[in-house]
Amino acid sequence: MSNAYSVSIVGPGALGCLFAGKLAKAGFRVHLIDYKQERVNRLIKNGIEIIEGDKSEQYHIHVNTHIPTMQDLVIVLVKSYSTANLILPPDTPILTLQNGLGNVEILCKKTGSENILAGITTEASTLIEEGKVRHTASGTTILGSWTTASVKEPKEILERAGFYVEVTNSPSQVIWEKTAINAGINPLTAILNIPNGMLLKIREARELLRELVIEASKVAGTEGYRFSRSLVEVAEEVCEKTADNISSMLQDIRAGKRTEIDAISGEIVRRGTSAFLTTPRTKVVYQLIRSLEQREIA
Ligand code: PAF
Numbered sequence: 001m002s003n004a005y006s007v008s009i010v011g012p013g014a015l016g017c018l019f020a021g022k023l024a025k026a027g028f029r030v031h032l033i034d035y036k037q038e039r040v041n042r043l044i045k046n047g048i049e050i051i052e053g054d055k056s057e058q059y060h061i062h063v064n065t066h067i068p069t070m071q072d073l074v075i076v077l078v079k080s081y082s083t084a085n086l087i088l089p090p091d092t093p094i095l096t097l098q099n100g101l102g103n104v105e106i107l108c109k110k111t112g113s114e115n116i117l118a119g120i121t122t123e124a125s126t127l128i129e130e131g132k133v134r135h136t137a138s139g140t141t142i143l144g145s146w147t148t149a150s151v152k153e154p155k156e157i158l159e160r161a162g163f164y165v166e167v168t169n170s171p172s173q174v175i176w177e178k179t180a181i182n183a184g185i186n187p188l189t190a191i192l193n194i195p196n197g198m199l200l201k202i203r204e205a206r207e208l209l210r211e212l213v214i215e216a217s218k219v220a221g222t223e224g225y226r227f228s229r230s231l232v233e234v235a236e237e238v239c240e241k242t243a244d245n246i247s248s249m250l251q252d253i254r255a256g257k258r259t260e261i262d263a264i265s266g267e268i269v270r271r272g273t274s275a276f277l278t279t280p281r282t283k284v285v286y287q288l289i290r291s292l293e294q295r296e297i298a
Contacts (some may be wrong), residue, residue, distance in 0.1 A: 005157060008033055008067045010086065011078035012043060014127040014248070015097070018135055019075055021050040024059045026161040031062040031071075035085065039130065040065055048131040053131025053209070063090025067092075073154050076107065080263035083107065088115075093149050097121045097141065099248065100177050104146060104172070118171040119143030119155055120178040124162070124245055136245060140164050144171035176225050180216035182264050184209040186249035187285035190259065190292065193250065200236060208281065209235060215279040216268050222275035246262045253292055261289040263275075 009020040020032040032048070034040050039062045047060040067074055069089045076096040078086065083103045088094055088111045095117040096103050104118045122139030125261050141163050145151050151167050158165045188199055189207055199205050213235045217227065252259040264291040266288040272279040 005072040005153075006031070006070065007157060008071045008074045008077045008131060010067065011082075011129065012039065012048075012063075012075060012079065013079070014125040014133050014251075015121065015123060017048045017127070017131060018050060018123060018125040018131045019163075020061055020076065021048050021057070021059045022161040022163065023059045023157070025057070025174065028157065028161070031064050031068055033064055033067050034269075035065055037083075039220040043131050046131055048208040049133070051128070051132070051134045074156055076103070079258070080260045083260060084151075086110065091115065093117060093154060095119070095143060095154050097143070097206050098263075099179070099182060099260050100264055101267040102174065104175070108146065112293070113147040115149055116146035117143050117149050118146050118175060119168065120174050121163075123247070124242060126246065126251065137242065138164065140166055142166045142168050142170040142171075144174070146171060173225055175228075176220045176223070177227060177231060177234070179264055179268070180213055180220060180231045181238055181278055183216040183238060183268055183282060184235045186247045186259075187261065187265055187289050188212070188248040189247040190253045191285065191288050193253075195243065196239045196245045196247055199239050200243075202250075206236075210241070212280050212285065215282050218277060219268050219272045219275065219279060222277055223271070249289070253289075258293055259289055261286055261293070265289070 006029040006080040007023050012032055012034045020030050024030045043063040047058050051060050053231050067089050074092055074094045080098050080103055083106045094115050097119055119142045121141040122174055124137040126134045126136055128134055146288050155165050183198055194273050197210050210232045213232045217231050240284040249259045265282045269283050269286055
């Protein structure tokens with residue numbers, strides 16, 4: 001594979017900067033896309049920095065407000081509430097690795113399902129400041145074709161950049177699985193202001209974590225998804241493995257930013273309601289996070 005491939009990364013957050021930096025390091029022509037012109041100017045001037053252990057590397061890459069045409073791959077890593085605002089180039093493979101439910105459907109509407117690949121990543125990255133991230137743990141990136149897009153090149157591009165990649169035939173199942181886990185860990189860590197691992201140490205919090213993941217799994221069940229492993233066990237394992245991590249939702253709350261609660265708990269409540277299934281605990285944490293967001297903004 002030639003390194004002359006052009007890849008756009010949409011969203012200059014913790015994961016967006018990590019993916020952009022790693023791809024640039026591997027020699028790809030990388031464009032980082034951000035809708036805010038002033039931040040684009042600063043990112044062009046200052047570059048991006050990735051810290052891993054006690055090593056730090058700086059990359060000067062192209063940064064634009066719009067995705068250029070003729071891209072070999074576009075990786076969408078914007079917050080879920082920004083998906084609807086994206087302008088996508090035609091006939092280009094688009095890979096979403098975003099959190100929550102509903103992103104793929106919005107992207108399909110914009111560009112046609114034949115261009116869409118979807119999945120998740122468990123790479124852990126923290127935004128220290130604009131353009132500067134700490135890669136706290138390597139993970140797995142799982143991707144699959146939504147309908148007919150080829151997975152071969154996207155997989156090779158990511159592997160070439162050092163990511164561990166798995167291919168799935170059912171990206172929607174993988175997205176549901178991650179969303180159910182996020183529906184437990186993210187709001188609870190954000191409300192309690194604790195790192196992921198503490199959820200296992202507080203008896204009542206652990207109980208609530210289990211109940212939230214069970215509610216989410218039941219809603220997934222109404223859409224036909226069955227999981228080979230208990231998602232409660234998976235969620236507890238994630239808390240253990242990422243014990244010191246500050247979840248993305250807690251990072252947002254601490255920074256006074258809007259969270260992705262709508263695409264996680266909000267979607268679970270909405271889809272549960274459509275299936276005549278109540279999700280009382282999910283609804284309460286949804287209401288609490290929405291309240292926290294408004295308290296932060298007020
Ligand atoms: O959103 C996050 O922070 C992560 O998906 C997870 C798994 C909760 C770990 O922090």
